[in-house]
Amino acid sequence: MTFDLPLPLRGFIVGLTIAAAVGPITLLVIRRTIAHGGLYGFASGLGVAAADATYAAVAAFGLTAITSVLVSGHVLLGIVGGSIIVIMGLRTMVSRPSGPAADAERPGLGGAFVSIYALTMTNPLTIILYGGVFAGIGLVAGSSFIDAGAVTLAAWLGSTAWWVILCSVLGWARGRVSTTALLWVNRLSGAALVAFGIVAVVAAIRG
Numbered sequence: 001m002t003f004d005l006p007l008p009l010r011g012f013i014v015g016l017t018i019a020a021a022v023g024p025i026t027l028l029v030i031r032r033t034i035a036h037g038g039l040y041g042f043a044s045g046l047g048v049a050a051a052d053a054t055y056a057a058v059a060a061f062g063l064t065a066i067t068s069v070l071v072s073g074h075v076l077l078g079i080v081g082g083s084i085i086v087i088m089g090l091r092t093m094v095s096r097p098s099g100p101a102a103d104a105e106r107p108g109l110g111g112a113f114v115s116i117y118a119l120t121m122t123n124p125l126t127i128i129l130y131g132g133v134f135a136g137i138g139l140v141a142g143s144s145f146i147d148a149g150a151v152t153l154a155a156w157l158g159s160t161a162w163w164v165i166l167c168s169v170l171g172w173a174r175g176r177v178s179t180t181a182l183l184w185v186n187r188l189s190g191a192a193l194v195a196f197g198i199v200a201v202v203a204a205i206r207g
Helices: 007-020 024-036 038-060 064-072 074-094 100-105 109-120 126-137 145-174 179-206
Strands: none
Touching (some): 007 038, 007 126, 024 179, 064 074, 074 179
């Protein structure tokens, strides 16, 4: 496929698109935003963007040794990550929705960033995804460090842009939704997280 757009803009679109894909991490960020507000949710989203950028950099710079090590350990990482997601899902299902008054009791923003970053990094197969997509948009093996760096930064900016949009909208809507509705959000998102986690564990074991 041929693109006429500049390579950094292609990287931005890739980062935005991958971040917007609905998955367990997205549900966790949504849950945190609803529970603790837009700023806390955005800190979590930045953790996702940083993890995506880490894997994007590995793919863009062709760090095959790191890729091999991470991919070879995907079974253990998948089991650990999936189990954590199941636990978080169960906790979400039984938790009561909190309002703005509970914001002062929320965990630190640094903890929000680090915890989501670590959880997102339990899926090293993201490297393969980025590698394939980067090849599709014109970043091939042997590309210059400048091109690789530019597309990695652009992917991070694209992912960050998505979290700005999503967390801003959710933060705005948070105070306008009834407690009953928030309770059902907890139950449904928690159930979805449990399902995602179980699938991740089963897939890792079969892999």
